[in-house]
Amino acid sequence: MDDHIEFTASPIKFLGLILIGAGMAAAGFWLMTSEEDLFARSMGGLCMLFGVLCFFGLAKQMTMGGSTVVFSREGLEDKRWGVGLIPWNEIESVRVLTIQSTRMLELRLRNPQMYLEQLPWHLKLSSGLNKTFGFSNFNLVFTGMNPGLDTALAYVENHHPDILLD
Structure with a gap:
């Protein structure tokens, strides 16, 4: 086994994770805007925030290169x-x-x-x-x-x- 191993972001795997983050953001937005219940809207807002953070965090990591x-x-x-x-x-x-x-x-x-x-x-x-x-x-x-x-x-x-x- 080599003395030096580099682990890099897999574009295909990261694209899948980014799509999941975008999907969470979209689902959260839908829940936040279509529900009357305050709890459901709050959970939608949290889901949307988490999805957006995942999306941008993963996109940043994928573009780091190397x-x-x-x-x-x-x-x-x-x-x-x-x-x-x-x-x-x-x-x-x-x-x-x-x-x-x-x-x-x-x-x-x-x-x-x-x-x-x-x-x-x-x-x-x-x-x-x-x-x-x-x-x-x-x-x-x-x-x-x-x-x-x-x-x-x-x-x-x-x-x-x-x-x-x-």
Whole structure:
């Protein structure tokens, strides 16, 4: 296995995810404008907001170009986080985490605060929510990327089996 793997956005997968976001926004708009019930209209507004945020977030990520996540001999970097390279010796453990059928790599860092301070505000918010629910602050999601999570897991198994949890 290579010492360097780059995970990039798959245009076809991302197009599908963007269409789902647009569909959620449209459904939310319909619910918000066609229902009389305040609760239904509120839920429609939230659905529309979430769909729009997904749409623009995914569109931005797709147009970033180049690799999104890089695993190398030195460490790993998720360019969506904007914290730079996280050396392997800073990673205490890695495990596969599944939340509502979405598989991801959960990273437990030795000094998470050092990296949390560098996150953009919206990622700090989601990171805090992860911690509230008992998960790590840092989770690598490979949805819409090539290669996928299985390749990332194989890399960790081959190069850093000491940090891999079952």
